[in-house]
Amino acid sequence: MDLFKILSTYRDILIVMALTLSILFYFSYTNWESLRLWWKNVKYNNFLFPKTRSLAKNPDMNGNWFHSENVVCRDYDEHYSKVHKDGDFYDACKEYLAIVGESGRRPLGAFMLLGLFGVLVLEAWGFSYTMSGFIDLSASENTRVIMTGIVAIAFAVILAFLTHLMGHEIYRNGIIKRIRNNWQTDKTPKKPSSLDAISKDPEIGDESDVDNPMYKRRLDRLDVSSPSVKHTFTTLAVLAIVIIGVIITFVRVKTLEVAQTQDTMCVAGDDGSSAGEVNLDDLYGSKPPPPPSAVAVSKAAREKGESEICKATKEGSWATFGMLAILFLVLQAFATWVSFKFGFVGKHSKVAWENTHKYKTKGQYETEMDSKARSIAQRAQKTLSNLQSRMAKKLSGETMNDRVDHLINTASERTFFDFLEEEHEQTLSNRNRRTKTTLSKDSEHSSLLSSQQVEVKAQLETVSPDAAPLSDEEMEAQLLKEAAEPELTDEEVERQLLEEMQKKKETPEEQRARLLAKLKAEGKL
Template sequence: MIEFLEDFLVTQRLLISIILLSLITAVIIMKYWDRVKFWWTCTWYSFPVIGKISKLSKDITSVDEKGWFSSETTLCSDFHRYYDRFDKDPEHYDRCKSYLSKADELGRKPFPLIMWIVVFALVILEALGFAYVLAGFTIPGASESLQQYGAFGIALIISIILVGFTHWTGHEVYKNSILKKIRTYYSNDRREDKKNLEPDSKVKLENNNIDDEEKNYSQLLNRVSTNATVTPTWIVSIVTAIFVVVIAIGATYVRGQVLEKQLTEEKSMTQTNVYEQSLPTSLIQTQENADTKAFDEAQDSDRKGGWATFIVLAVLFVFIQLLGILFGFKWGFVGKESQIAFEDSSDFRTKQDFINYFKREKDNIVKIAEQKLKLLQQKMYQKGTMISTSAKEMEMLKTKDYRTFKEYVKNEARENLNFHNDIEKTKEQVYVKSEIKKDEPKVEIVKSSTILCKNCNSNLDENSNFCTSCGTEVKKETLACKNCNATLDENSNFCNSCGEKVVLKDLIPTCPECKTTYAIDIQYCSKDGKKLELV
């Protein structure tokens, strides 16, 4: 295997260098993705001829309702996305710390950059080991160089899949430990009126304090994605375990077959008679038997040593995968917004450091955005002087000083504030209407022991069907206004005296014995077994 690795490293030096550089570049881009995006936005805007400023400067006719050119709004909107990322108030630092504390992840860290390098190094080593095993079986009949390329490619794919699954498994194990902790806290809560294990979807990083009065298991559950039963799942772990075992056994088996092939080839090469034909036959036979026995013993030792080595390599392979699972368990977050909370608060010792950092970042973005906006406005003005434009558009091109990126930020802040105020007003109006509806007088059906004739106002027995004085048909039930107690016609929609709206009272299943009320679909009382009546 050492000779294979040496030969592979020498002949495939360029390929290995490209792969390593690609992996390192990918890790760096992942680490600083936001800064890479901002750099690309600035670069793309500044590109000559095909850049975005060159394209936007051609549109000097589109004006929005705020009195800004659409090109200016587009530029400011693109840079405002990055500005908004750093537009944090001082209390945001406290919210981040509190969020991590409630998610039980305060002090936890994301996967370190140095560990990504270690993981990728392990990937390459695993790929080289698999390539040696698979070299003779990947592309039968191909040249040795092509077989090495194919073996390394397949081995690299297997290694990357293993890294992904082991890391995902570690994350799953850590998440299951959090769910187990929630269950333990919940079972230790002995209150009879404790709530069910249901997450509050309204809990976010920005309104982190709305569950301050809740129990620790509720706070933890509100910040972790889980299934409906709040129980651990082991699907990824099982799939990973099966995959690792299959690869370990398969690699060991292939290594064993390669060893047996080599031993067979060695034995076939020793079948020729190396002794003089003039020697006595008995002496030649004795010598050959001795040589065969020695050769078989040597091959047997090689076979046992080889298989022992392969088993050790398989165990080592399994432990490397366990190391990957440990990495996934030790680093990373399961909280819905824990990663954001960590990024916004981890690099600062105090709140003042937090304030100073975000102010610097905002000022830097404002400076760059103002430069790009001024360049765009200059190009638009030059374009306007070269072609015929309306007087209004020309006046806007000249009076551009008030249209700055800072002014755009202020306008966006005002719009967001007005939007949230409108939402709050709508919620308040709905709440007030519901309260008014609860308190408004209602007219309900009232049963009376005596019946009043509507035609002649004579008092009649409650069992009477017709008036004994005038012969008018008697109505068994009358409507009485709850506000003024006026008697109303059964078809009345409004009270004739006070004008209140008539609302028929809903009949509720009620026990005639203990007067306990129940839901509409219940038929018998749970206390005394009496059949319920609609009252």
Template sequence: MDFLTTLFNEYRILVSALLTTLMLIVMITIWWDKVSFWWLNVYYSLPLVGKEKRLSKDYETPVKVYNKTWLNSEVSLCADFASHYEKVNKDEELFAKSQDYLGKVTENGRNNLHAIGWVLIAALVFVEAMGFSYVLSGFTIPGASESMQQQGAIGIAFIISVLLVGLTHFTGHELHGNSLIKKAKVWWKNAKNRDRNTPELAPNTRINLDKTFEDDAEPQYKQLINRIATNAEVKPRYLVTIITAVAIIVIAVLATYVRGQVLEREHIETVIIDTSSSMYQEQDPYAEAVPAILLQNKQETDAKSDEDIWDREKKGGWGTFIFLAFLFVLLQIFGILIGFKTGFAGKHSSDARKEIGPFKSEREFKAHYSRLKQQVARIAQKRLTNLQQKMNQRAETNCQDPKVLHVLEACGDRSFLTYMEELGAAETKFDQSTRRREHQTQIDNRALHASNAHPEAAVAPTPAELVAPVLDAVVVPETIVVETVVAPAVAAVETSAEAEARIRQELLAEIAKSKAEKVVETEEQMRERLRKELMQEMS
């Protein structure tokens, strides 16, 4: 403490500047999204060196963005603000997904440990570690001065507190994860006792926050296992728990032992000092000699008194050391309990909780992010409008190309929200293509597995499976009036259900025919199989 006081007194300005900088860095890190958006807006609006000023010089570079002509400067501006818009472009569907994910992993209601909780636990462990780190510093830094031993004690206490806080918190997380695994295994065994055809206890690694609804039809134990990290045997793990237990016991026992040795060393030093002082004590030459028997009685009495005092001191010291060791172990158990009650074992539970935030309902969630989206879009559109005006002013003076002038005159059709809508449409199209490709891969894998297992009777995918991704995009009107060409007996007015059945049959025939080359079976087998399936569909 003397070292810290001296350091602060001699370098007060330097220490104050350092602490202020650290606090500023922490605040910027916490509110980075708002700070970065504010700086982007300022950077664009600077009069001489701003990015808006620089982009306005490039008004002759058209680019194609999703089949629409834009200017390169406009695209650059919209792309800069699009990243901030995407961060707040959240709707009630994301809220529902997050709640669904936490509910299936049975972690709804849990939260991460708050920063204040981390500081409190670290402070408690540091204070406890300081109690025996000063004793340890006398042996780790032998012959050091009192000031050096204090500095060494602070360093040792810091190392011990960091290790113990981390170990106890991870131990709590491990025990919480083990409790979820045990819960899932109990549910699985109960289901297995009721039904012998119960699916195996294996996770589906494709489940994440966006695909949380894909396993709605699966049992509850499977939904839980899909969302936590497990080993191949789906059994609890205790590696971190064992390491933490060993560390706590070793530190508690060794610290108590060292404290006891220091107590006995101090007693021996006291006895040596007392003996030396009595040996060299000056005798009064004029005093009468004390009788030997009285001197012997006095020495025995003093020895017994010293022994009784030492016995009391030793018992009191060891009792205190044992109590401190018990308090140390109890504090680590408290840290483990905090780790058990806070944090998440689900692979995406922390992200889901972060998305839900402090909101209690979907309405609050949607209203909050709608306001943020409007704010970002309004500022981005203001910057885009200013850019378009500046480019028009430059083009009127310096440009004679009619194509460029025509593009600039049509700037009213190019807004920031239009850019975001086209971007969202492209992403939706890509997601649909990805889902169709994954669906087709699953069908091909099942067909390949069946053909490898039974080459003589390879089973082709059903037409319903082949056409499923396509039918998702088919929109059938309520009533369709068509000319009947299939059978004269059919009425000219076709209902929506009849139209859907007819379109389904036509698509089944076309897609099954296009997929026939991929199936390992003869043409006669394929024709017979398709005839039976289509007759079933018609019935």
């Protein structure tokens, strides 16, 4: 049994299998991270061949951790770090989409994918009917049907691929054109000298280029190799549409000619009988032959009717060809529009969209991310505890290394969150450094306010509320005396304030507040 006979015999089963696989592929694509996490959990904790069984045999150490413990924690940290986000990341994603100009866009959804699939089916169906009579004249009918379907699907897939790239290219060119127009009309001193290259790739939340013009920030975030308008895929798609359309129309015309050639009514000069021929049955029959004039009239009427039928068939076929051509162009336009309307051109726009489109507020986002992170952490801790239990059973008493025994006995002190704290120590130190800088600024500001308050208080204390009011002459003399006094420097004022503070006895509450502010400013708290 050859391949085409197998395909013909099990055609319905193969169609059902193809649809099932397509649905499974779409479900896997939309839930890929959840499936990866589920499979990782199965791989570590299945009851037949769990990965923790082989890891438990390894006594190698990495600092204060077993190497096997690090392997487990790092595998789960890959998923944990993707969802362990705070509300600031939500705001950063919103800002990123706004900078790129894709706040209202979204990727291809299920309905649009079904629409594109319908376009493929219609195109393949139309191509198969057109090419079925010419694909292989020597093959059987079933073989020709299968071969025609394969070729038609190939044509449809190629067209869908090219129209998708064309729509995306048109959308990208529109953004680049707007960026260049804004650059040309920019008259500020911050205007870049040129837009010939992408200078950097800012991540979500990166504010290092906040001083650049908005169009330059947008350009740096585009997923393009060079900031220039290109028409490569547009040209290829238009050429493919024209060539395939012309070929299909040509095949349809030849199909019409073959059909009319095989129709005896549409063959010129062939009317099914001839006036010059003599029927032998009429010579020996009792019925007299019709007169020549009647034969001529009948022949003329028959030719006129046959001519009108053939003409109507030809004109109707051409009208049908035109409608099919219009339908073909509309389908290509629909595929191009879908690719133009959906999808992203920013490098991280899809990630930003995935972290914002389901949540209306920052609070909803934080709640959802905390729930997902907690679920992953629980799975990681369960796997880590299982590994530590296996290692305690496997390695206890089998090694002569005191350090291994110590790590086994202190396994409860090493959790998944401890690993996260150590693994992300650099991130925490950077955060502490930023906090320290902020606290230092606040401390300086508080010190300045305190010195100003002390100065005002000292000025107020110089005037006793019980003292008698001064006359104009006395007040004038006092003001002249104060003006004649030399102005103190910052160091002298600071020294006077310190002397006053030393004279004044400090209470325990004031000492506690002073030391607490000092420790916060130094980043120790």
